[in-house]
Amino acid sequence: MKVIYFVDDEQGVLDGLRRTLRDLRHEWQMAFFNSGEQALEAMTKQTPDVIVSDMRMPGMDGVELLARVRAEYPSVYRMVLTGHAEFEAISQVAKSAHEVMNKPCDSDQLREVLQNAHTR
Numbered sequence: 348m349k350v351i352y353f354v355d356d357e358q359g360v361l362d363g364l365r366r367t368l369r370d371l372r373h374e375w376q377m378a379f380f381n382s383g384e385q386a387l388e389a390m391t392k393q394t395p396d397v398i399v400s401d402m403r404m405p406g407m408d409g410v411e412l413l414a415r416v417r418a419e420y421p422s423v424y425r426m427v428l429t430g431h432a433e434f435e436a437i438s439q440v441a442k443s444a445h446e447v448m449n450k451p452c453d454s455d456q457l458r459e460v461l462q463n464a465h466t467r
Contacts, residue, residue: 354381354412356401
């Protein structure tokens, strides 16, 4: 079973992802975190196959989170789901992310990207 971590400081976004992907809960084990720190703590107990992070979060932002995941857990597929697509920010995270998607995003496209995350 594929393990996917979602990280976003906005609970409404996490709730929306949970609802959107609910029908895949028998295929994927999904966990939802409000901060990068919470996700990294959980990774010490279970390493996910995929991590999906927002870019802008208080404290540890998505750039820092994915850079740490890349360094400490290089086999994890790293993805950004962001509503802020400034060139400078995207260029920073591009070093650590396999995929960058804008939010809101098409749910079918998100499912496809997550399904194929480790086959790329």
